[in-house]
Amino acid sequence: MFLIFALITLLGALAMFRSRNLIVAGLCLVLCFLGVAGLFLLLANPVAAALQIIVYSGAIVVLVLFVIMLLNSHEEEAAAQPHRIQRWLGALAAAVLGAGACKAVLSSPGLVRIGQESPARVMDLQQVGTSLFQQHVVAFEAAGLLLLAAMVAAVALVKKEL
Amino acid sequence: MNSALLQGSLQGYILVALLLFVIGLATVLIRRSLLVQFMGIELMLNAANVALLAFARYRGGDVQGTVFYLFIIAVAACEAAVGLALVVALYRHRHTTDSDSADALRR
Structure with missing residues (x-):
């Protein structure tokens, strides 16, 4: 699976x-x-x-x-200038980062140790809600405020005349 | 060890998250359309989520991981709304969604 x-x-x-x-x-x-x-x-x-x-x-x-x-x-627009070197450098940087990180993950003894025990406890909504409203109430309200601010910002950016 | 990787050990999940992140990074670096770059950013954010929830599960089903995932997607929704509004505003000014032709603050 x-x-x-x-x-x-x-x-x-x-x-x-x-x-x-x-x-x-x-x-x-x-x-x-x-x-x-x-x-x-x-x-x-x-x-x-x-x-x-x-x-x-x-x-x-x-x-x-x-x-x-x-x-x-x-469709993607045709390029004005190809910027070929930058594209290849970008691909190379991503490939090097990926290869290095994969090697680090595969050869890490710490990850094997953490991944040892595996009695899975199924997450249910009640636990999440309890934790959210007991320990993280301030962050919850801040997230609400952030969503409101983002909504206002999106409308202000796109609307032609306010 | 190799079969444990294929069955879904912690390393397997972290590996999937890593590859997802690298594909997202390559999308942002190589593709030119701002909308595709935006999808790449969403992909990188998802890779971080996979790693976070994998670690939370191997800590014995930690609730904090899911709570933080909730906050991350709230911020991601804000980022999506504002980012797409910026793309639309750019298109209004310059009639392009190509990131190469929008490389100056003024013209």
């Missing part, structure tokens, strides 16, 4: 990276987020999986697709 969801996630991400059409890229992103939600289910965390599906593959991707259709930019 882990292998299936990991493959869905990574192939969705790769397809998003490769696709020329922006709408197709957004749909591949949905596939990738659904794979991540499956990984959360395997991590005994159905709360996070539900949130992932609702917020990411629901709200955020729909927002991106709306903007793509609004701006009518379905």
Whole structure:
């Protein structure tokens, strides 16, 4: 199961990276987020999986697709200057970072030690709610304020005359 | 050890998170469309979430991990709204969503 969801996630991400059409890229992103939600289910965390599906593959991707259709930019525009060296340097930097980090993860004895014990305790909403409203009330209110501020900022940026 | 990786050990999850992060980074660095770059940023954020929740599960199902995941997606929703508003505002001014042609503060 882990292998299936990991493959869905990574192939969705790769397809998003490769696709020329922006709408197709957004749909591949949905596939990738659904794979991540499956990984959360395997991590005994159905709360996070539900949130992932609702917020990411629901709200955020729909927002991106709306903007793509609004701006009518379905294809990537042709480059004015190719900037070939910068592209290759970017690819090289990402590949080096990825290879180094993979090597570090695979050869780390600390990760093996942490990953030893595995009695999975299923996360339920009651625990999360109790912790959220007992220990993190201030942060919860701050998040609400931040969402309000972001909403006002988005309207102010896009509206032509206020 | 190798079969444990395929069955989903902690290392397997961290590896998936890493590869997801690298794909997102490559998307931001190589693709030119601002909207695709934005999707790459979302991908990197998701990679961090996978790592966080994997560590939370191997700490014996820590609740704090899920609570922080909640805050992270609240901030991600804000970032999505403001980021896309910036892209729309840029398109209004310059009629492009290409990040290469929007490299100066004024023109």
